[in-house]
Amino acid sequence: MVASSLLAHTRNLDLVIRHVLAGLGHGIHAGVERGAGVEFSEYRAYVPGDEWRRVDWKLLARADRYYVREAERDSHVAVWLVLDATASMAEPSRSIAGLDKIAYARSVLACIAAIAQRQGDAFGLVVLQDGRTAFTPAARGPRQLHRVLAQLEQAEATGVLPDAAALRSALHFARSPSLIFAASDFLDWPSPLSEALLRLRHMRHDVRALLLQTQAEVDADFANGAYRDPEQGEGQFGFDQSRQGAYAAARDAHFGAVKAQSRQHDVPLFAARIEQAPGDVLRALLKQSGRR
Amino acid sequence: MSSLWWWALPVLLLPIWWHRQRRRQVLATPLGTARFLPKSAPRQLRAWRWVDIVLLLLRCLLLATLIAWLADPIIAWRGDTVLAADSSKDAIGWFRGREAEWKPDAKIVVTGPQTMAATQPRLRHQVELKTSAPPLAPVVRHVAVVGAHADVWRAMFAAIDGPVRYVVDAAPGPASVTWQSPAELPHDAAAARALFESWQRVHYPPAPYIAPPQVLAADPSAPLQRQSGALRDQLLMALIALFALERGLAHVRKR
Numbered sequence: 001m002v003a004s005s006l007l008a009h010t011r012n013l014d015l016v017i018r019h020v021l022a023g024l025g026h027g028i029h030a031g032v033e034r035g036a037g038v039e040f041s042e043y044r045a046y047v048p049g050d051e052w053r054r055v056d057w058k059l060l061a062r063a064d065r066y067y068v069r070e071a072e073r074d075s076h077v078a079v080w081l082v083l084d085a086t087a088s089m090a091e092p093s094r095s096i097a098g099l100d101k102i103a104y105a106r107s108v109l110a111c112i113a114a115i116a117q118r119q120g121d122a123f124g125l126v127v128l129q130d131g132r133t134a135f136t137p138a139a140r141g142p143r144q145l146h147r148v149l150a151q152l153e154q155a156e157a158t159g160v161l162p163d164a165a166a167l168r169s170a171l172h173f174a175r176s177p178s179l180i181f182a183a184s185d186f187l188d189w190p191s192p193l194s195e196a197l198l199r200l201r202h203m204r205h206d207v208r209a210l211l212l213q214t215q216a217e218v219d220a221d222f223a224n225g226a227y228r229d230p231e232q233g234e235g236q237f238g239f240d241q242s243r244q245g246a247y248a249a250a251r252d253a254h255f256g257a258v259k260a261q262s263r264q265h266d267v268p269l270f271a272a273r274i275e276q277a278p279g280d281v282l283r284a285l286l287k288q289s290g291r292r
Numbered sequence: 293m294s295s296l297w298w299w300a301l302p303v304l305l306l307p308i309w310w311h312r313q314r315r316r317q318v319l320a321t322p323l324g325t326a327r328f329l330p331k332s333a334p335r336q337l338r339a340w341r342w343v344d345i346v347l348l349l350l351r352c353l354l355l356a357t358l359i360a361w362l363a364d365p366i367i368a369w370r371g372d373t374v375l376a377a378d379s380s381k382d383a384i385g386w387f388r389g390r391e392a393e394w395k396p397d398a399k400i401v402v403t404g405p406q407t408m409a410a411t412q413p414r415l416r417h418q419v420e421l422k423t424s425a426p427p428l429a430p431v432v433r434h435v436a437v438v439g440a441h442a443d444v445w446r447a448m449f450a451a452i453d454g455p456v457r458y459v460v461d462a463a464p465g466p467a468s469v470t471w472q473s474p475a476e477l478p479h480d481a482a483a484a485r486a487l488f489e490s491w492q493r494v495h496y497p498p499a500p501y502i503a504p505p506q507v508l509a510a511d512p513s514a515p516l517q518r519q520s521g522a523l524r525d526q527l528l529m530a531l532i533a534l535f536a537l538e539r540g541l542a543h544v545r546k547r
Contacts, residue, residue, distance in 0.1 A: 229327055
């Protein structure tokens with residue numbers, strides 16, 4: 001299993017996917033829809049990005065060409081990945097140098113995209129960044145995976161969330177039943193993002209939220225000194241040991257409210273620390289999804 | 293009056309303060325969950341530190357130059373001096389106009405012929421006049437005599453002796469001055485001299501009187517003439533150059 005410190009050393013999401021998903025049984029949703037190679041339908045030519053295990057080796061021996069076994073039907077479920085790339089997502093891990101929330105979110109969403117691609121699901125990406133919504137329409141196949149990974153690799157944590165109206169107009173994608181994974185720090189709640197997620201849930205989509213935190217935030221353990229909020233601009237905040245209790249109380253109150261509201265609206269919220277191994281987090285996230 | 297401008301020097305504290313404040317704001321590190329912390333007053337720095345030292349120095353220098361330009365200072369830097377004058381220049385008056393440029397204990401010597409002033413000049417420095425009247429150069433003047441008793445007057449002009457000689461021309465010409473002789477001759481020598489002097493005053497300027505050599509003692513209570521412009525031009529040039537530099541540097545920093 002890959003330790004999260006390794007995420008700090010690479011931006012190559014292909015590499016991350018290959019390491020994180022090694023040995024991880026795949027499957028986002030259990031159900032009647034078939035994944036890769038469950039029920040044989042046809043052969044199609046190999047394209048770079050297809051998994052080697054889907055290549056039909058006997059056919060290779062006969063025809064001297066690579067063919068891939070296609071499943072009978074593609075899944076009807078579209079997977080949507082929502083990445084919050086606002087300035088607060090640049091929050092670094094205070095114990096692992098070079099690791100921050102945005103890199104972690106990028107890696108987890110890339111792994112989900114890879115799993116969806118292997119299952120034959122359509123998947124798309126929404127990046128919320130700098131007051132804008134960058135939108136990659138849902139599609140299937142290895143090319144789509146490359147497209148989504150390229151978008152993810154470009155996403156830098158800057159700016160604030162788009163306003164509610166802009167986000168609402170961007171959410172017209174959800175016609176067919178879809179599965180929505182949102183990775184954010186949920187420091188703003190209610191926010192345009194939280195409203196959009198609850199709205200999608202009310203439209204009977206399957207919404208799962210990944211709440212990213214750092215170990216330092218959980219322990220309320222920062223270096224003494226002056227801090228400023230990356231998104232709210234003015235003002236300074238001092239931290240020392242005497243303020244630990246107040247910080248923990250305010251934080252618990254906020255996330256308590258967040259969890260209560262997400263439970264009330266039946267949106268599973270999985271809280272993860274970015275110091276945790278991404279494979280564990282992914283497995284827990286998918287297992288939680290699979291229970292439903 | 294204008295030396296009151298030196299009281300504006302505390303204005304220099306302003307750029308120092310600005311540059312220090314900016315440093316204090318930079319100090320806070322971003323923290324995503326800062327909103328859960330109570331707000332605190334910006335932390336005071338123990339050690340004063342500045343950003344953009346070059347720009348700060350430039351701005352202080354600019355303000356100091358501006359104040360100096362307004363205050364228009366005069367620096368006493370000249371020492372003992374010999375003023376070589378000729379009779380056409382008023383060396384004492386020139387010296388009094390910029391007396392503040394000389395050090396208080398400087399001694400001044402004026403050489404050359406120097407016209408004597410009507411009253412004794414009051415100066416803060418000791419001034420020694422080493423003047424000498426030059427020997428009068430021989431001058432030849434042309435006179436044309438018209439009117440009555442012309443031959444008598446011609447004889448008188450020819451008889452005048454000394455550095456000034458008169459040449460009597462037969463008829464008035466461009467080079468000669470006309471002597472219109474009165475109808476009757478003056479009766480005594482005094483009347484004749486008065487007549488001659490008034491004629492000369494009309495046609496020739498009086499020769500200046502050269503002051504005799506003497507020492508003018510320093511008078512500490514002498515009024516000092518208000519004077520300006522000694523450094524104004526240089527300060528103005530420096531001001532313009534500093535302003536251009538400051539704007540350029542600030543623009544580069546802002547990028």
